[in-house]
Amino acid sequence: NPWMEWIVLVTAVSVLAGIGLAIGGFLTAATLPDPAVALNALLQGWRQFAAVTSLPPAQVEAVIADIWTVAATVSGYAGSWSHFLPIISVPIMALLWWLFFSIVAFGVARAMGGRGSLNATLGASALIVAPMVFHVAAIVPFASASSLMVGLWGLLIGYRAIHISHEISWRNAAWATIIVYLAALFALLLVALAFSAGYTAGGFR
Secondary structure (H helix, E strand, C coil): CHHHHHHHHHHHHHHHHHHHHHHHHHHHHHCCCCHHHHHHHHHHHHHHHHHHHCCCHHHHHHHHHHHHHHHHHHHCCCCHHHHHHHHHHHHHHHHHHHHHHHHHHHHHHHHCCCCCCHHHHHHHHHHHHHHHHHHHHHHCCCCCCCHHHHHHHHHHHHHHHHHHHHCCCHHHHHHHHHHHHHHHHHHHHHHHHHHHHHHHHHCCC
16 A cells, blocks of 8 residues: 555654654753753843843743743653653654645646646655654754755755656746745744734633
8 A cells, every 4th residue: 555655654754753853852951951940040031131121021921931831842851741742743743744745736736737646746755754864863962953954855855756746847846846835834824823813812821
């Protein structure tokens, strides 16, 4: 079953990346001060800045504390179960990105005269997650692969996947790739706006 092969490929690569990020995050967090101490230092610095600039400290402190909570949890700095979060979140995001890229690329490429099937697009696009394997380097504390390098490499693989699977000109394949990324950016913007609206209405409560 080609679907299972593609899913296994995407999951295997992303799980390896997630394990590397999780172990690296755990080892890095072990060398850093307690998150509460770091947050208190950050808030103290903000209070001193607010005293000089006459800005209202209470509201901004609440925002800083919420952002810190999210950042510490996502990075594993918060400790406990948050260290294992990349093992779950990275494969989920990789699978969602693969499916999103493949489906949108299929529609855009066919609109540009492509002849490839959805299965062909899914199969060729499964390799866009391959550069994520370099995140295994994050297993070394304070070391990581360049996110820009991984992202650009994935973009080039996506371009080649569209070009080959749909047999369209390199210009059309390039435009199709750009449109897919713009669609992803637009989707992320909508999510960010929805999150901002929810946070403004009631915070994390």
